[in-house]
Amino acid sequence: MTLPPSDTPLYNHPLPDIEQWLSELGCQQDPENLNCWMVKYPSWHAQLSLEFEELAVCYLHAAEGGLNINRSFKYSLSRKDIEAAIFSGP
Template sequence: MTELPDPATPLYAHPLPTLECWLKEIGAVQQRGNICRWDLHLSDWSAELELETEELTVRWHQDGSRTVRQFPYGLSRADVEAAIMLGP
């Protein structure tokens, strides 16, 4: 398994295989039909994470509603992970 850099490291400093390893570590599963999209399911909500050119887009789904946020790759992995896991 790929070793992750310090959590304070901006996402742009992570090679793609390292970003994929991190997404797996937080419980996300890569979609078969679109390798840029990942699904994350927790007890209260689910989310679709998309690795885009300029940012990581997160679409949370909870009780029939949807919340969308974009996180620039300049943010630290720790900050983005905290925001994702906080949920909608």
């Protein structure tokens, strides 16, 4: 399976393509909540959720005092823009 061009809005990607993309980026799908994914990097960890209108990201314990940082990205953004925003870290 090949992904659409990276400048394609995420809403134009079939769900299997989005799942493949997340897997290729090192994300692990939650087997009980299939819309939830976890990603761990040496300097940060995050939970991603495929919501109805956006991809929600929660950077775990990333803010001062160990608080989480929440961000969301509309599916109208391109895959490359979402990838750059999420995987640059909190």
